[in-house]
Amino acid sequence: MPSPEKTSRGAIVAAGRDILEAGGREGLTMQSVATRVGVRAPSLYKHVRNRAALLAAVSEAAVAELAARLEGTDGSLEELVRAYRGFARDRPEGFRLMLSQAAPPEALGRAADPVLRACAQLAGEQDALDAARLVTAWATGFIGMELAGGFRLGGDVDRSFEYGLARMRRALGPA
Amino acid sequence: MPSPEKTSRGAIVAAGRDILEAGGREGLTMQSVATRVGVRAPSLYKHVRNRAALLAAVSEAAVAELAARLEGTDGSLEELVRAYRGFARDRPEGFRLMLSQAAPPEALGRAADPVLRACAQLAGEQDALDAARLVTAWATGFIGMELAGGFRLGGDVDRSFEYGLARMRRALGPA
DNA sequence: CGATACGTAGCCTTGATGGCTACGGGCAAT
DNA sequence: ATTGCCCGTAGCCATCAAGGCTACGTATCG
Numbered sequence: 172m173p174s175p176e177k178t179s180r181g182a183i184v185a186a187g188r189d190i191l192e193a194g195g196r197e198g199l200t201m202q203s204v205a206t207r208v209g210v211r212a213p214s215l216y217k218h219v220r221n222r223a224a225l226l227a228a229v230s231e232a233a234v235a236e237l238a239a240r241l242e243g244t245d246g247s248l249e250e251l252v253r254a255y256r257g258f259a260r261d262r263p264e265g266f267r268l269m270l271s272q273a274a275p276p277e278a279l280g281r282a283a284d285p286v287l288r289a290c291a292q293l294a295g296e297q298d299a300l301d302a303a304r305l306v307t308a309w310a311t312g313f314i315g316m317e318l319a320g321g322f323r324l325g326g327d328v329d330r331s332f333e334y335g336l337a338r339m340r341r342a343l344g345p346a
Numbered sequence: 347m348p349s350p351e352k353t354s355r356g357a358i359v360a361a362g363r364d365i366l367e368a369g370g371r372e373g374l375t376m377q378s379v380a381t382r383v384g385v386r387a388p389s390l391y392k393h394v395r396n397r398a399a400l401l402a403a404v405s406e407a408a409v410a411e412l413a414a415r416l417e418g419t420d421g422s423l424e425e426l427v428r429a430y431r432g433f434a435r436d437r438p439e440g441f442r443l444m445l446s447q448a449a450p451p452e453a454l455g456r457a458a459d460p461v462l463r464a465c466a467q468l469a470g471e472q473d474a475l476d477a478a479r480l481v482t483a484w485a486t487g488f489i490g491m492e493l494a495g496g497f498r499l500g501g502d503v504d505r506s507f508e509y510g511l512a513r514m515r516r517a518l519g520p521a
Numbered sequence: 522c523g524a525t526a527c528g529t530a531g532c533c534t535t536g537a538t539g540g541c542t543a544c545g546g547g548c549a550a551t
Numbered sequence: 552a553t554t555g556c557c558c559g560t561a562g563c564c565a566t567c568a569a570g571g572c573t574a575c576g577t578a579t580c581g
Contacts, residue, residue, distance in 0.1 A: 175579080175580075201572085210526095212570085213529085214526070276498055308487035312487025313479070313483035316483060324455070334480065351562090352562075375536085376535075396537075524581090526579085532571105537567085537569105538567080543562085546559095548556090
């Protein structure tokens with residue numbers, strides 16, 4: 172490699188992830204990323220097509236991290252959902268970005284797989300996909316509202332979460 | 347009223363709503379709004395503090411419209427959720443914006459009220475709030491993923507929706 | 522010497538501010 | 552009652568700052 176590279180795509184994405192969590196989506200500017208990796212802003216375009224592509228890459232990295240966390244559980248419904256919520260707590264902006272950017276199918280599939288397996292056990296192979304969508308939609312919606320500062324009608328949010336989890340398990344079981 | 351006004355806050359918010367749906371959040375620029383209401387961009391700042399405030403106002407208008415739609419149903423769980431989904435189909439960008447902006451409590455409360463009532467009937471007054479959060483989270487998550495182009499693992503999305511609705515009703519009933 | 526990574530300069534768009542002008546109603550003096 | 556001034560409001564023009572992005576030059580290594 173001629174001219175020793177001062178940065179790399181990986182470093183850029185990692186910096187983007189950190190900046191995203193620190194300053195939100197708006198704070199993630201090409202300038203800020205360039206400064207953090209020790210380079211001028213235009214140089215980033217040698218590694219990333221444009222800002223949208225950078226956001227997509229950061230989003231994909233978030234999905235990958237989520238998948239890894241899910242794979243680190245025992246595969247039970249409760250553990251999976253709690254791991255999902257834990258991820259959102261640690262990387263709230265990454266969670267939000269993930270939802271607004273369509274991730275590539277393969278990364279998405281890796282994250283979806285353990286959920287599908289758990290749902291197949293609970294609801295049967297036939298209904299596994301529908302059941303997974305039920306659980307995923309509930310968890311995603313709950314966490315999203317929690318992060319957005321919803322749930323302002325009082326009550327204990329953790330209690331609502333456990334209530335939902337219990338009812339979800341019941342909903343998936345045999346009629 | 348001195349100096350006949352060429353526009354008003356209401357007209358600005360309405361224009362913002364239309365532009366949002368046409369061009370997404372990024373397309374909603376002060377310039378575009380100003381052009382549509384027949385004014386120069388700086389003049390908007392006499393009516394709205396800044397772009398963030400405009401987005402918040404448009405978001406609040408979306409919540410209000412959703413509340414009106416929910417109030418127009420018969421109050422059953424199915425009707426409420428279908429009305430929610432219909433709103434999201436008609437105003438996808440408004441739906442997204444609504445989720446990312448924390449709406450003022452009163453507007454939120456108006457939209458939440460019919461859901462709370464339906465859930466009180468199904469799950470009892472005790473669990474009404476938790477039940478409403480369960481239903482709202484599921485519906486919000488489902489619709490959000492649907493709009494974001496999730497659900498790419500095949501299968502019939504409408505079928506998954508009806509499956510979820512049926513299971514949700516079962517989950518809320520007595521054990 | 523050729524390829525590659527980075528930098529400098531600059532363009533365009535967009536958000537935002539400041540200062541100016543035009544309008545029109547209220548108030549007081551006549 | 553009429554007249555004339557004051558002042559608040561709304562809009563415009565000029566302008567700035569910041570950010571995304573491109574074109575092109577330059578340095579460095581194999």
